Amino acid sequence: MASILSKKKEKYTLKDLKSLGNDLLSSRTHINNLPILLSFVSPESAPQFVVESLLSLQSFFTPLLSQLPSTSSIPSSSTKRSRDDDSSKTKTTESTDPEVIFKTWLRSNFDEFVKLLLVVLVSEQSEDTLRDIVLGTLMEFVKLLNVGRFHSSIYHRLLDAIIHSAVDIDVFVDILDSKYFKYIDVRYFTYISMEKFVKTLEASVVSGNRAVIETSEVESDSKESLELSVHKIYQILSQIPPPEKQAEDSQHEMWSCSDGSSSEKPKDKKKKQKEQDSSLLSPTTIAKRMKLKFTKAWISFLRLPLPLGVYKKVLASIDQTVIPHLSNPSMLCDFLTKSYDIGGVVSVMALSSLFILMTKHGLEYPNFYEKLYALLVPSVFVAKHRAKFLQLLDACLKSPLLPAYLAASFTKKLSRLSLSVPPSGSLVITALIYNLLRRHPSINHLVHKETDATANEDYSESQPKTRKNLGIDPFNNLESDPKKSGAMNSSLWEIDTLRHHYCPAVSRFVPSLETDLTIRAKTTEMKIEDYNSGSYGTIFKNEIRRRVKEVPLAFYKTIPTSLFEESDFPGWSFTIPQKDTKC
Numbered sequence: 001m002a003s004i005l006s007k008k009k010e011k012y013t014l015k016d017l018k019s020l021g022n023d024l025l026s027s028r029t030h031i032n033n034l035p036i037l038l039s040f041v042s043p044e045s046a047p048q049f050v051v052e053s054l055l056s057l058q059s060f061f062t063p064l065l066s067q068l069p070s071t072s073s074i075p076s077s078s079t080k081r082s083r084d085d086d087s088s089k090t091k092t093t094e095s096t097d098p099e100v101i102f103k104t105w106l107r108s109n110f111d112e113f114v115k116l117l118l119v120v121l122v123s124e125q126s127e128d129t130l131r132d133i134v135l136g137t138l139m140e141f142v143k144l145l146n147v148g149r150f151h152s153s154i155y156h157r158l159l160d161a162i163i164h165s166a167v168d169i170d171v172f173v174d175i176l177d178s179k180y181f182k183y184i185d186v187r188y189f190t191y192i193s194m195e196k197f198v199k200t201l202e203a204s205v206v207s208g209n210r211a212v213i214e215t216s217e218v219e220s221d222s223k224e225s226l227e228l229s230v231h232k233i234y235q236i237l238s239q240i241p242p243p244e245k246q247a248e249d250s251q252h253e254m255w256s257c258s259d260g261s262s263s264e265k266p267k268d269k270k271k272k273q274k275e276q277d278s279s280l281l282s283p284t285t286i287a288k289r290m291k292l293k294f295t296k297a298w299i300s301f302l303r304l305p306l307p308l309g310v311y312k313k314v315l316a317s318i319d320q321t322v323i324p325h326l327s328n329p330s331m332l333c334d335f336l337t338k339s340y341d342i343g344g345v346v347s348v349m350a351l352s353s354l355f356i357l358m359t360k361h362g363l364e365y366p367n368f369y370e371k372l373y374a375l376l377v378p379s380v381f382v383a384k385h386r387a388k389f390l391q392l393l394d395a396c397l398k399s400p401l402l403p404a405y406l407a408a409s410f411t412k413k414l415s416r417l418s419l420s421v422p423p424s425g426s427l428v429i430t431a432l433i434y435n436l437l438r439r440h441p442s443i444n445h446l447v448h449k450e451t452d453a454t455a456n457e458d459y460s461e462s463q464p465k466t467r468k469n470l471g472i473d474p475f476n477n478l479e480s481d482p483k484k485s486g487a488m489n490s491s492l493w494e495i496d497t498l499r500h501h502y503c504p505a506v507s508r509f510v511p512s513l514e515t516d517l518t519i520r521a522k523t524t525e526m527k528i529e530d531y532n533s534g535s536y537g538t539i540f541k542n543e544i545r546r547r548v549k550e551v552p553l554a555f556y557k558t559i560p561t562s563l564f565e566e567s568d569f570p571g572w573s574f575t576i577p578q579k580d581t582k583c
Contacts, residue, residue, distance in 0.1 A: 012040075014048055021056025034060070034109055041116040043123035047130050050120060058137050061110055065144045068107045069100075114141065114154060121158075122165035135175055143256050150185045150256040152192070159193045162232070169232045177239045183255035184286065187240050191293035194237055198300040201229060205305060227307040234310050237301060238317070242325040243290040295327045302335050315339060315349035316385065319356055329361050340371060347375055348389045355392055369406060372396060373482050376413050381425035390428055390532040394435060407440040408490075409482035412475050415494040423503035424534035430509050431526040433495065438517040438525060446492050447513060505539050 020037060023030035040053040120126055121134045138158050145151040162172045180186045205226065306314065314322075323329045336357065339350035351372070357363035372393070380386060397410055411433055418429045437444055475490035498510045517523055 012036075012049075014052060017049060017052045017056070021052065021059070024056060024060055038109065038113060038116065041113065041120060043120055043125040047127055050130060051133060054117070054133065054137060057113055058140070061106075061113065062140075062144060064106060065110075065141070066147050067103060068110060068145075069103055070107075114138070114157075118157060118161045122161045122167055124167055128171050131171055132175055135172065136179075139180060139255070146256075148256060150189060150254075152189045155186075155189055156193045156196070159190065159236070160197070163197060163229055163236075169235050173235050173239050176236070180255060181240055183253055184290070185254045185256055188290060188293060190236065190240060191290075191297040194233055194297045195293075195300050197229070197233055198297070198304060201226065201233075201304060202300070226305075227310075230304055230306060231310055233301060234306075234313065237297060238313075238321065242321060243287060243294050291325060291327050294325055295331070298322055298326070299331055302332070311339075311346065312349060315346065315353070319353040323353060323356055329357060330363060333357060333363050337365065340365075343374070345383060345385070347371065348380060348383060349385055351375075351392050352388055355396060369396075370481065373409065373413065374480055376410070376417060378417060378420045378425075381417070381421045381428070387529070387532040390432070391528050394432055394528045397432075397436060398439065400439065402440065404440060404442040405488055406482050407436055408443045408446060408487040409485045411436045411443060411446060411492070412485065412487035412490055413477070415492045416475070416477050418498060419494050422536065423501070423506050423539055424531075424536070426498060426501065426503070426506045427509055427534055427539075428528065428531045430495070430498070430506070430513065431528055431531050433492070434513055434517070435525050435528075437513065438520065438523055441518045443488075444518060446487075446490065447495075503539060504543060 017037070017040065020030075020033040024033040024037065034057075037053040037057055040049045041057070042050070045053075117134050117138055121131055121138070126134075135158075138154065142151045142155045142158070145154065162169060176186075181190075302314070318332075323332065326332070332353065336350050336354045340347050340354050342350075354363070354365065354368075358365060358368065375389075380389060383389070397407065414429045414432055414436075418426045421429070437447065473490055473493070474486040476485055479485045492513075495510060495513060498506055501507045501510075515523065
């Protein structure tokens with residue numbers, strides 16, 4: 001039969017398909033057109049043939065969906081005998097009833113139609129417009145098959161086909177986001193399906209770790225498929241509106257109760273159904289259930305071994321898109337503490353969410369400041385997420401209960417970094433140090449730390465001792481423990497060198513630290529966001545906009561006799577040899 005149909009398919013034209021569809025819709029006598037139209041719903045068929053067959057089949061099945069038996073109630077070929085004679089008689093009569101047999105056959109063809117639609121949907125040969133039409137048809141069946149209720153089985157199969165397909169998921173996500181995620185039941189069952197997919201992936205990961213893998217190629221293929229599935233699940237989850245935005249809507253619109261939801265169109269049934277739904281579920285109950293499903297889906301997803309790209313995307317947005325909408329945000333403490341312990345860029349990105357849990361949800365992290373101290377490296381000031389990190393760094397050091405040694409260690413560490421970062425980083429560091437000195441008056445001695453030579457009036461007696469200790473800084477930049485860094489006995493000599501920085505903006509900004517920051521009434525904190533997004537380009541634009549009163553000229557009033565002063569380098573001579581001008 002299949003070979004006959006395949007031969008006939010080549011002879012059919014678009015006009016023939018239209019006539020087949022019209023005949024099928026006209027009477028039951030043309031029911032044999034149904035398998036012919038089904039044969040054209042395939043990726044190998046031309047798009048116009050697929051659309052024409054799809055429209056005819058959809059028009060045929062839509063009025064019959066409420067009459068079709070469920071898949072589970074389809075009788076098997078061999079009827080088992082039951083102990084009760086009456087029940088066995090009813091089963092045999094039902095199985096021999098022509099109408100039951102006909103509806104059972106229709107149900108099997110409908111299931112085949114849905115299966116073929118899923119194949120066309122995720123086929124690489126299908127065009128985007130055809131995918132849009134097929135997805136819309138499947139969503140109509142999700143709405144219509146269970147009269148007045150969401151058919152979660154077809155929707156789960158739809159999402160499963162999308163996640164496990166080789167096609168780019170952006171097309172499907174755009175369609176779902178623009179047309180269907182505004183309905184609360186679609187979002188609800190999407191969370192449920194995502195949680196099921198995650199549990200399946202988690203089970204496969206556990207079984208894969210236990211199994212003995214023979215070849216490395218099999219291992220790499222399984223990792224790639226796992227990473228691809230995780231990435232697709234994240235794309236769908238990240239596009240669903242969060243529960244709080246859903247709760248703001250006064251009317252919780254449902255896809256299964258939207259217009260044209262069934263073949264039975266009496267208005268009374270719709271009104272009764274809406275009244276029943278509104279009486280059963282209040283807006284607060286719906287919001288609680290949505291938040292619970294949201295929490296289960298995200299928590300189960302974060303347990304998976306996330307690829308690095310997905311990991312960074314999650315950490316970059318989890319503080320705004322996930323934490324505020326969880327039923328219990330403290331459930332993320334394990335995930336965030338592990339991320340913070342990784343180090344590098346991952347720790348920088350996890351800092352924002354971890355800080356929220358510490359300040360708003362009572363999370364205790366004993367080594368928080370030690371880890372934060374270790375993140376202060378030159379590469380942070382050129383990282384992609386440096387702006388958010390520097391704002392959080394300033395917020396973490398704002399507490400007046402911060403120990404003096406800790407404030408001094410961060411101040412000195414930032415001061416040392418100012419020697420090896422771009423000019424924009426030096427500006428941010430100066431602003432951070434300004435805020436630290438203003439908040440913690442106990443470390444203001446770092447600004448005007450005097451040496452033994454300047455403190456002793458008798459310079460001649462202390463000269464050998466001073467020269468021996470000249471240039472020694474008690475601060476240990478390589479020490480990872482702020483307690484042992486020796487910052488309290490040091491000074492901010494690095495900031496003093498910025499007075500002669502090659503960038504005018506930096507040299508002009510340094511004198512702001514000379515003001516008496518202990519008088520808090522006369523000073524205000526600097527906003528780090530005004531400096532953390534700077535770059536060479538922004539500094540250059542600001543400089544060319546400035547109105548310069550005095551133009552610096554490149555000439556000397558007196559000709560220099562040495563390159564450096566002898567007081568800067570004791571024991572060294574930098575005199576310029578005088579040339580003999582005699583002829």
